[in-house]
Amino acid sequence: MMMVGNECRQAGGRDMILFEFEHENPVLAEDAVARLHEIEAEARFMAGGTDLIPNMRIGIAKPAHVISLTRIPREPMAVGADGWLRIDALTTLSEIEHSALVVGAAPILAASAHTVAGNQIRQRATLGGNLCQETRCLYLNQQHDFQFVEPCYKRGGDCCYPFPKNKKEVCWSVYMSDIAPALMAWGADVTVLGSGGEVRMPIEALFTGDGLRPMTLNPGEMLRFVHMPPAKPHMGWGYHKSTVRGGLEFGIAVMALTLRLEDDLETCAEASIAIGAVNEGPVKLVDTVSAMIGKKLTKAALTELADMASREINPLPHHGFSKPYLRDNIRVHLRRAMQTALARAQES
Ligand SMILES: Cc1cc2nc3c(=O)[nH]c(=O)nc-3n(C[C@H](O)[C@H](O)[C@H](O)COP(=O)(O)OP(=O)(O)OC[C@H]3O[C@@H](n4cnc5c(N)ncnc54)[C@H](O)[C@@H]3O)c2cc1C
Numbered sequence: 033m034m035m036v037g038n039e040c041r042q043a044g045g046r047d048m049i050l051f052e053f054e055h056e057n058p059v060l061a062e063d064a065v066a067r068l069h070e071i072e073a074e075a076r077f078m079a080g081g082t083d084l085i086p087n088m089r090i091g092i093a094k095p096a097h098v099i100s101l102t103r104i105p106r107e108p109m110a111v112g113a114d115g116w117l118r119i120d121a122l123t124t125l126s127e128i129e130h131s132a133l134v135v136g137a138a139p140i141l142a143a144s145a146h147t148v149a150g151n152q153i154r155q156r157a158t159l160g161g162n163l164c165q166e167t168r169c170l171y172l173n174q175q176h177d178f179q180f181v182e183p184c185y186k187r188g189g190d191c192c193y194p195f196p197k198n199k200k201e202v203c204w205s206v207y208m209s210d211i212a213p214a215l216m217a218w219g220a221d222v223t224v225l226g227s228g229g230e231v232r233m234p235i236e237a238l239f240t241g242d243g244l245r246p247m248t249l250n251p252g253e254m255l256r257f258v259h260m261p262p263a264k265p266h267m268g269w270g271y272h273k274s275t276v277r278g279g280l281e282f283g284i285a286v287m288a289l290t291l292r293l294e295d296d297l298e299t300c301a302e303a304s305i306a307i308g309a310v311n312e313g314p315v316k317l318v319d320t321v322s323a324m325i326g327k328k329l330t331k332a333a334l335t336e337l338a339d340m341a342s343r344e345i346n347p348l349p350h351h352g353f354s355k356p357y358l359r360d361n362i363r364v365h366l367r368r369a370m371q372t373a374l375a376r377a378q379e380s
């Protein structure tokens with residue numbers, strides 16, 4: 033079915049979406065991909081619409097065609113013969129956070145899904161939409177007229193409000209998904225469906241680290257599945273999302289990690305740490321993890337490692353928080369998340 037949609041109006045009568053777009057509802061993922069591939073940059077997928085619709089209202093996205101994914105049947109979550117849990121990208125966050133299968137097989141995913149927005153949004157928002165969400169900055173995601181005298185680079189304009197010395201091709205908007213760092217720390221893969229078929233890759237391959245074009249997906253490529261590897265013996269995980277009030281809001285910083293202990297239950301055999309909501313994409317810590325492996329994870333060692341992590345990360349000052357504050361936040365909360373991961377690993 034095809035229809036024209038620009039009928040949304042605020043109570044006061046002001047238009048909320050100021051342009052016309054065509055809306056299509058394919059029933060097969062392959063058709064959605066073929067259609068978007070055909071139309072190219074003028075079209076966008078819409079899953080739950082909780083990120084896309086607000087972005088259309090404030091003019092960040094102006095698709096001439098919206099290809100809805102809501103009629104495509106979702107494949108049920110399942111653990112395959114290889115032990116990996118496969119989740120359809122169209123699965124809602126609410127379903128994920130309450131799934132006994134996810135809680136048992138990949139608890140870090142359920143925990144991170146639970147922290148996204150509020151319950152109503154999670155009933156509609158999907159895993160794929162969360163991972164493919166637009167980057168944000170304090171100036172971009174506002175509707176106040178005084179902040180939109182001129183559109184910034186992200187909206188096709190000629191200025192960058194918080195970083196006026198940035199060149200036109202540089203945008204330091206921040207990638208805010210609460211789920212992406214959890215998937216990265218757990219070692220997840222994703223399957224992308226394109227016109228040539230499905231390709232499976234590590235989740236890291238999705239992110240460019242560029243605020244203007246944060247995802248590597250080409251027009252016509254759809255995130256189809258997320259795959260979570262099985263947990264290993266003596267493995268533990270930690271997850272923390274820092275927020276100002278702990279309510280419905282985006283994170284100040286998001287910390288996710290996994291670690292595996294040797295049989296002595298003290299020495300770190302493997303580790304993975306990902307930090308989100310502080311850069312243009314989620315960041316994997318390399319130096320801190322190499323310092324962690326082979327180390328006995330005493331209280332003093334965790335303090336030292338969290339301190340090292342806070343220096344390894346280079347957060348963008350955003351949402352009004354300075355770089356030193358963001359580093360401090362990560363130092364304190366990552367140490368606590370490491371302690372939780374250690375305790376879980378010792379109990380498993
Ligand atoms: C009030 C509010 C609070 C929020 N708080 C948080 C928060 O705390 N943490 C957080 O992480 N996020 C938060 N979000 C943003 C979050 O990304 C969305 O709520 C949601 O997860 C997006 O999912 P969706 O299915 O609605 O995506 P949509 O809005 O449908 O899509 C988002 C983007 O992804 C693309 N897309 C969607 N599905 C696919 C797919 N399968 N393959 C390829 N591209 C796809 C779309 O084209 C679009 O560009 C918040 C949003 C709102 C409105």
Ligand code: SF4
Pocket residue numbers: 168169170171172184185186187191192193194195202203204205243
């Ligand atoms: S950082 Fe990016 S999104 Fe924010 S004002 Fe500058 S160009 Fe726009």
